[in-house]
Amino acid sequence: MKKGYKVTDVKREKKIGVAAENLKELIEKSCQKLSFNVSCAECRLFVAEDGTQVDDDDYLATLPPQTLFILLTKKQKMVTDFDFYYNLIRSSKKDYIDTGVAAKEFLNTNIRDKFKVLQKYIAAADDAKTLLSDRTEDPNWFEGLELSEKTKEQSMCKRAKERMRGYYYKTKTALKSSDFYIHSKNGHGKQLIDKFLIELQKKLESNSYNGSYFNRKVHSNYRLCSDSGLFQCGGLWNVDKCSYNGEHVINPYRSREERIIFQTWNLDHKIELSRSIIPSIFKAFEALQLGNCFCISCEESHSDGNIDTDRYYLQIFTRENLKLVHIVCHYKGRHDDTSDVYTVCKTCSKQRF
Template sequence: MEGDSPRMFRVRVPSDAQRFGVAAVSLYQLLTKAARKLKLAERRDGPLRVCLEEDGTEVGDEEYFSVLDRNTCLVILKHNERWTGVGVHAVSHAMVHFERCTHDVLEIFRNDPNGKLTNILKNFLNSIEDCSERESRQDDPTWFEGVENRFKHKREEMRHRCKTRMRGYLSDAVAYKNKVPMEHQKRYEELLQLIRNELKTQCFNQDYFDRSAAVEVRLCDNNGQFSCQGAYNKQDCQYQHKINPYANWESRIQFSVWNLDHRCRTGARQWRW
């Protein structure tokens, strides 16, 4: 990458929200400068790693690093540290308690013959603000909290989020090559190159999350609502899970860990959505 212009990134460590600016032309240079800036250079407890602050996607190679946007927020990790993304910890914690209390809640509603508790729940759900009809930063500033200033409309941020997610999947596939038997690695690299070329041709399928895209391309409806498509080996989701990341800030954050194949990986467990 010699001769490339350096790009500015914002780096931090998991235990401190303060960010520092670092200019780099390569992943290696970023790690070197970040370690110095964050006073991690002297530590010898394993190689440092880099991941996206927003969703925890690991930046594991120069190829993925080369497509990161300027001013991307990155978290520098020691070998034994993990980062699952802004808001993900809260969502995961909530899901644990949701699983534990679902049975008790259903029992309460079954024993509510007059429907009093049901009406209370309906009133509560109706009170949750739904701003999905608003599109611009000016009309719904709360939704854009933590979103880069260059994005002025929700669809722009959602397209960027889709591209980031697809690039993360590609990075995972590249990293998996080390686990492929040597006799199959050449064929695996050929397949990776085909996938890489197709993704670039399709702009990393950025239209998937854009509610203004053509119906046959996007994965949501006109209002921005996504429906769980079920596990990979099922035709659909029996629970009919739905989410609209365009509705409010909370839904946007939750959507960052909402997998469209019905499973979200958190640590060693897999949560059903």
């Protein structure tokens, strides 16, 4: 079934509407309508809002109708909507230069002090609207969101799913762009990675991309907030609780301002995705390719086996390794906790199911 999308080029001077059933059709029609003088094979498609590359039909299917895409040639560099319009303001709107610079610096310097300003928006919010849910009841809360988002819970669920998809595509991009994938002998490495990614995505789909994390109406075991939608910071990655004595709390269900500010809160990987989890996945693949499978279940060495997708799924996508934190408590330096090589022999793998 075809869906309608919006597509523009790097200059954003012209937006076109395109109805397409798959990624190939979307790129082909976009090339034609935007008068690109290159073959479709040389073009790439990106989500305008956050710069994520759309490289398969599965990801395209998750995006809502009327999503705006940027079509680029291989030589062009992707610029997100924020950076594009920020640079436009700086270059051509003299009256807004000082404001634009200040806004960008706001989140780059003296974060602890600056976020005290944001707390004023939180303090000024109207508690009477917190428990309202439908768009018709609190229309101001939904300003700027897709019309398909009818309730606050649906919208917050969508935000959680977007974060999970981001982790998936970050993992997928790292694995598929590696030498292990591209130059694997007899294509064995490619097969291992493709199988792993399919299994990982199936687990995400079976758990509805963990959208329950931000949904206040699901069972308390599956969400990160209270019944009213209040979220509390978990503190630095290596501590049990936040040290700011109740200051780092937020209820994005209460007002549009808090919903926007909540985007600055991070789902922090205690064991880091890029620095530890993905490298350990590569080590697991390399061990399997060499016929050296140490099974984490029976604790014996085998010549054949599989990567333990369940173990890596838990580390990438679940609260076993994710902690919701205020930006002040998001430590960007190297974490000491590390992932490991998780492989299982075929016998133990079968016994799990």
